[in-house]
Amino acid sequence: MKGAKISDLLASAGAGAEVLVFGWVRTVRNSGSVSFLQVNDGSCLADIQIVVEGDALSLLDTTELSTGCSVRIDGTVVDSLGKGQKYEIQASSVQIIGHADPNDYPLQKKRHTLEFLRDIAHLRPRTNTFGAMSRVRNAAAFAIHTYFQERGFQYIQTPMITASDAEGAGSMFRVTTLDLGNVPMKSGVPDLTEDFFGKSAYLTVSGQLEAEIFAQAVSDVYTFGPTFRAENSNTSRHLAEFWMVEPEVAFCDLSGLADLAEDFLKNVFGKVLDRCPDDMAFFNQWYDKTALTTLENIINSDFERITYTDAIDMLQKSGETFEYPVNWGLDLQSEHERYLTETKIGRPVVVTDYPKEIKAFYMRLNDDDKTVAAMDVLVPRIGEIIGGSQREERYDVLTDRMRDAGMEEAEYWWYLDLRKYGSVEHAGFGLGFERTVQFMTGMQNIRDVIPFPRTPNNAEF
């Protein structure tokens, strides 16, 4: 006999149904001849209350029952006599499956700090916060796939190991099978021809270049997978391993890409609100009182679109004093982005057409010869949630840009081939999945929106 999910049981089973439930005990309350257990199985935020009395109680050693135990409950759904829940289960039997010694089980019947829970990442999914996080992440991932699948985008699995070491900014993790205690040397440097791939290999920082290959064959594609950055970043918004969504669209310009980004974000936010109302209400109550209204406002309003040049103008006329200078040609700092999206405009902003000097080589050069068709989607509190561009599809312009960037053309022969054979305009962006979840839930630290965060000096679990 298979147990019922508590979520199904609370939603559909009426009083009188005989049920079997498996889960973990959250709290035990003993009161005279009756004991109350709250049991959670992770299917929903709510616990189900188990009432144990009479024969069921006399057969149970309540001193063995404690927070963290796994249990099997046989019983009947009844209308609750108490306040706080509609239904409860009148147990006919309670079996302890696995004990959790209360003397050393770390999770207590009280709130813990997020910092403490990070140290016990193997147990934190049993808390309300991380149960809710797991469900929201799941709903968001599903919404992302659904969004693209319903619009004819193909899901492309791009490689995690790459041999090109200049895909863009950012340090990469080296992948090697060489014995670090005994590296083969040749002319005083490591002989990488002895390594697994015969040359340097790294963990990918983006699936974009490979996604472009498929976009220029099957038109609309996206990737959704892990991405790695070896930067020594210690902030609430950075991870060494994170998940990135990268749509790449053929026959699409920057304006079309901005339309896609806006529609996509609104759609995903809407689906998560729809699918996880209890979890989102929980985050709204405990972590960010504005989370729900912010998301609803975004869904129902248009994103502001401004050029980089407009943004510089706004910042210079703002009357604000910034720590970093604002001048055309300089990149926007976090404080500038936050001023624009939080103070000046008050909703998501798409900033486009940045100076070519501060953006990547593959971004399409505009007719002014000074700017490129890049876009960043900025949202309050997080800053950049999406970075994207129309790609340079003109062979000569692209090779000029690569030369300016000091890149070796030969290493990108296949990327250049795409511009030689049936080249088309195309565009794509990268969305940080964890930043999206962080934004939706109002969680302050990105380490609390991924199951097992990888950051400098931390790869436990």
Added chain:
RNA sequence: UCCUCGGUAGCUCAAUUGGCAGAGCGAUCGGCUGUUAACCGAUUGGUUCCAGGUUCAAGUCCUGGCCGGGGAGCCA
């Protein structure tokens, strides 16, 4: 990597000018006829992050290190 704040009981925190290291929660035991982070009573709790130094005396001051929070840069 830089700036800044912090590290005291299982957890969350207090400890005045350098002068006996504490509270709440948890846990344990007992009580309570339906509880909602149950409640009431008692008990239990310490390498004050580590290594040096100053001092009659260091949780507190000094030096070095480790770890964590917040901010910055890099970016998603």
